[in-house]
Amino acid sequence: MAVAPAGAAGASRPAIITSAGQSSDAVMVNVLANTQLKLGLEYDPLVGADELAGYNTLVVVVGSSAKGLGAAGIDEAQELARVQAIMEQADASDMFVLLMHVGGTARRGPASNQLIEAVAAHADAMIVVKAGNDDGLFTELARQHGIPLTEVERIVDAREPLTGLFGN
Known part of the structure; x- marks a missing residue:
């Protein structure tokens, strides 16, 4: 179900993929975007707000993992603070922000x-x-914030909307 079409204008390179929650989902999106689709996006699961200069698009793969946070040496509060800071910087820099959630109910x-x-x-x-x-x-957040939502059955089904956003 799409609340609005996934081809929202504005996603462009250079772009960077990061994690919000340090789950392995961000790694899977990186493989999809760069190994399979050859989109040429940068990847930094812990990118800081001060490292976003020069990027036009920020792909944020959301999904919290206690194991991933522990491996990164941070806790939930530190990760939330980092994510809030990069969101503020993305707004200030007029970056296109794509939220991806590919981990399902887990x-x-x-x-x-x-x-x-x-x-x-x-x-x-x-x-x-x-x-x-x-x-x-x-669905509710898309409606509340007036943003397009594309639902896919599996992560591999994100190929078409992802390439559509980047004009490939």
Whole structure:
């Protein structure tokens, strides 16, 4: 179900993929975007607000993982603060922000939901795996913020909307 078409204008390179929650989902999106689709996007799961200069698009892959946060040496509060800072910088720099949620129900819960809401408030478009939207949270956030939402069955089905956003 698409609340609005996924071909929202504005996504362009240079672009960077980052994580919000440090799950392995960001790695999967990086493989999809760069290995399979050859989009040529940068990847930094811990990018800081001061490192966004020069990018036109920020792809934020949301999904919290206690194991991933631990491996990164940060806690939920530190990750939320980093995400809020990069969202503020993206707004200040007029960057196109794409929120992606590809982990389904396994990447939902209080920590993920807090990050989802923090990113959605600044997003220009969303691509989500349908199973992660079974409660309608993404649908409601898309409606609330007036942004396009594209639901896909599986992460591989994000190929078309992702290439569409980048004009490939």
